Amino acid sequence: MPLYKYCGNKFLTFLENTALKSKISEFHTGFIAYSRKALETIPYHKLDDRFHFDGHMIIMALINNLRIQETPVPVIYEDEKSHLRAWSYSKDVLKTIWMYKKGYFHSLNVKNMLD
Numbered sequence: 001m002p003l004y005k006y007c008g009n010k011f012l013t014f015l016e017n018t019a020l021k022s023k024i025s026e027f028h029t030g031f032i033a034y035s036r037k038a039l040e041t042i043p044y045h046k047l048d049d050r051f052h053f054d055g056h057m058i059i060m061a062l063i064n065n066l067r068i069q070e071t072p073v074p075v076i077y078e079d080e081k082s083h084l085r086a087w088s089y090s091k092d093v094l095k096t097i098w099m100y101k102k103g104y105f106h107s108l109n110v111k112n113m114l115d
Helices: 003-020 036-041 053-063 086-101 104-114
Strands: none
Touching: 003 053, 003 086, 036 053, 053 086, 053 104, 086 104
């Protein structure tokens, strides 16, 4: 992994863990499996349908006190080119943290209970 991506990933993960009061080692792999209970509990159809879906699901799992189990995933960067725009992605992660702090994800949970 290029150094700037590694450092950025670690910094964003630190900010997310601080804001969410969690101890997750990695928010940004994109390799996430969801249990049936999570899919039945979380109103996932109301979440972002792009890069930030997984981050939003993690937030909703934390809000709903669902168990999160991490499994190491080896990452190998070869000659493949990433099309992810690091600054834009970082800005969106900060926006997600702000949305959490403002209660956006909690309000989704309440609306889900009323549906």
